[in-house]
């Protein structure tokens with residue numbers, strides 16, 4: 001039988017309700033910051049949680065620790081002597097943090113500690129650092145002052161400071177040293193779980209590696225489980241046994257760190273990995289440029305939430321074009337459908353001898369004039385294709401006819417018709433199907449429809 005995990009998170013959600021208009025507005029929207037996240041952390045294991053800014057990493061951490069109230073889901077914590085509990089008759093779990101009362105929460109917060117990006121704010125500038133750290137055991141009932149001091153002095157040494165630092169004040173320490181102090185304080189109650197939220201991202205690059213190495217040492221020394229949160233996938237690779245990748249409130253891939261890096265099962269992970277600079281000059285530099293911006297978590301895309309930016313987005317049965325061209329066709333479709341391409345402005349520019357450049361607001365001079373004749377119109381259509389990085393002719397004749405009809409409609413000022421043509425023909429199953437995590441390798445799961453038999457290997461070429 002496998003050992004029960006220290007922490008089991010199941011279907012965790014945190015939705016914020018925010019007012020849309022001003023202060024008095026009744027109109028609200030729901031920000032799905034965390035939207036059904038599940039994972040386990042074993043005893044002594046370090047799990048990395050990675051993803052771009054705003055994907056919900058910090059909200060996941062604060063919901064687990066109940067610094068914010070989760071909207072739904074379970075957080076089962078088997079630490080602090082609670083191991084081996086079984087579910088109640090009504091299906092609830094006695095170790096579910098989301099249901100803990102005040103006393104249970106106090107005990108849980110002794111066993112699960114948090115360190116975050118900015119250690120400065122967590123120390124009272126008027127108190128010696130030793131005094132600050134020693135407060136925690138006092139709150140939890142250790143009244144013997146000498147003993148508290150001895151424990152804190154010992155910890156200061158174990159985090160690479162000295163016992164004599166006990167009586168110094170926060171402003172006397174550098175950023176890296178303050179993070180060491182934060183670690184000492186996190187460990188003073190001998191917790192089972194350490195949640196480290198971007199613990200090195202505010203530090204000088206020169207000290208980041210030292211702090212990471214320290215966290216790693218402390219983990220083995222104290223037998224800690226670690227939830228390590230970072231936007232930087234290479235930092236997670238250094239430290240974590242397993243890695244979970246988060247996108248727009250969901251976990252899209254999870255598995256042993258090396259397997260996630262060497263054989264990513266989700267295109268988003270591939271893109272994150274490709275953004276890491278490699279010191280190897282022979283490296284082919286297969287950088288994957290993610291198109292489009294991160295959609296809002298208050299209105300996430302249908303189907304796979306990553307499909308609006310995915311370089312492997314699946315083509316429908318009736319389309320067969322080069323994969324990079326397909327991505328650009330969908331981007332063009334979206335610009336037309338959202339009205340980002342204004343036909344009047346486009347025509348005006350063409351008449352003035354320029355067309356819209358790829359960058360917003362950018363225009364490239366064509367140097368030609370006297371537009372309007374049918375043959376010139378064909379020329380305009382070609383320039384529109386050039387502008388949006390679409391080939392002069394698509395390899396798929398039917399798709400090419402569709403694109404031509406849409407561009408002609410656009411040039412005739414009929415943007416709604418252009419949008420209808422593109423929207424009807426250029427569809428993707430990725431916008432229809434919400435993929436669940438499925439097996440990608442040993443203990444490795446990824447949520448991408450390309451792992452379904454019917455789409456297997458799609459976009460690999």
Ligand SMILES: Nc1ncnc2c1ncn2[C@@H]1O[C@H](COP(=O)(O)OP(=O)(O)OP(=O)(O)O)[C@@H](O)[C@H]1O
Nearest residue numbers: 016018031033052053054055056057058059060297
């Ligand atoms: N109190 C709040 N009210 C409304 N929306 C919030 C609140 N806190 C966070 N959010 C939103 O929830 C989403 C997730 O935020 P979160 O801070 O968890 O992401 P993150 O991945 O940790 O990013 P970062 O690394 O930038 O902190 C974001 O869109 C954020 O704007």
